[in-house]
Amino acid sequence: MKLATVRAAEGTRAVRVEADRYVDLGFPDVRRLLEAPGWSVLAAADGPALSLDTPLAAVVPEPGKVLCVGLNYRSHILEMGRDLPEHPTLFAKFADALIGAGDDIVAAPESDMVDWEAELVVVIGATVRRADPATAAAAIAGFTVMNDVTMRDWQFRTREWLQGKTFDSTTPLGPVLVTPDELPGGTAPACTISTTVNGDVMQSAETSDLLFTPVDLVQYISTMITLRPGDVIATGTPSGVGHARSPQVFLKAGDKVVTEISGIGRLENSVVSG
Incomplete structure (x- = not known):
């Protein structure tokens, strides 16, 4: 569905x-x-x-929680020069950052380093706390796509990432929620994830490269907080972000960004000046 x-x-x-x-x-x-x-x-x-x-x-316009995982694809962890983490790296966004699948990404004039991050997103469909694996899997209503657009210069101002991750009207979420029964792998989707900018492929990977699976993340996060229907968990991005390229590449007004996950759908967004 x-x-x-x-x-x-x-x-x-x-x-x-x-x-x-x-x-x-x-x-x-x-x-x-x-x-x-x-x-x-x-x-x-x-x-x-x-x-x-x-x-x-946005497929969930006002989630109670927008939880995000950094450093969760092995390829991306290595390109950023980091060790594989023992535990998920968590941060948050706020609902004001979310936009629809075809809406414009607003590039803030305060940033010169606007980057893309294709992400598989878990959408929660049941209230859950301290979930075991079966309960965690059953709490997953489905999956969607996010482009976790990031202001890198703001992200790395401090050791905490929030300030670079939640600028208003930057983060497309959608186009649809797909229930696990429609995806290969079910609650451990086996999908291809990609980003193109102006037709050039920037990211292309398999979700099997995830270090912590969707069920792992629901278990881990629900240990700390109650997850409720409509909460979303962005599971991290693969290699190919602009910040890690040499030379670095960032988004600018007029760029066309397509973020896609096979079996779920695509986000098609233009970048405009804020």
């Missing part, structure tokens, strides 16, 4: 994605759908049809 949040005339709506239409599920967004008891049954119900031309919002 594929779910999305669209911008309809009356406001945002949670929809099921069909080949020829969106089906309005009667909730204002995917988070509200996931919060409803028996959401998977509700998501399969019939409803009014909306055109596939209806624009997409």
Whole structure:
């Protein structure tokens, strides 16, 4: 099943994605759908049809938590010159950073080092705390795509990364949530993840390169905090970021960025000046 949040005339709506239409599920967004008891049954119900031309919002427009994992692809850890971590490296974003799959990425004028990071994202579908592996897997509603756009000069001002990670209107999330049963590997998706900038391939990897799996991350994070429906966990980016290139390459106004994960979908965003 594929779910999305669209911008309809009356406001945002949670929809099921069909080949020829969106089906309005009667909730204002995917988070509200996931919060409803028996959401998977509700998501399969019939409803009014909306055109596939209806624009997409962030698949979860206002998650309670946007949790992110740094240094989680072996290839990216090595390109950044670091040792493999024993535990996940965690940071956060705020909902104001999130945009839709086709929205413009706003490059802040305060940064000269705007970078891309393709990421597989876990969307939580059940309240969970101190999960064992089976409970963690069952709490995963599905997966989506994020471009964790980062202001590198701000990120590395201090040892804490938050300030470079959560500039407003920088982070596309979507286009859809895909339930695990539709992906090879289920809750351990075996997918190809990539980024192109102006048609040039910058990142291309397999999600099997992840050091900590989605289930590992739900277990680890739920040890500390309660995860709730609609929370999202960005699982990290593979090698190929602009900061690690020689010479370094960063995004600028007018660039076209495509972030894609096989079996889930693609984000197509233009960069504009803030």
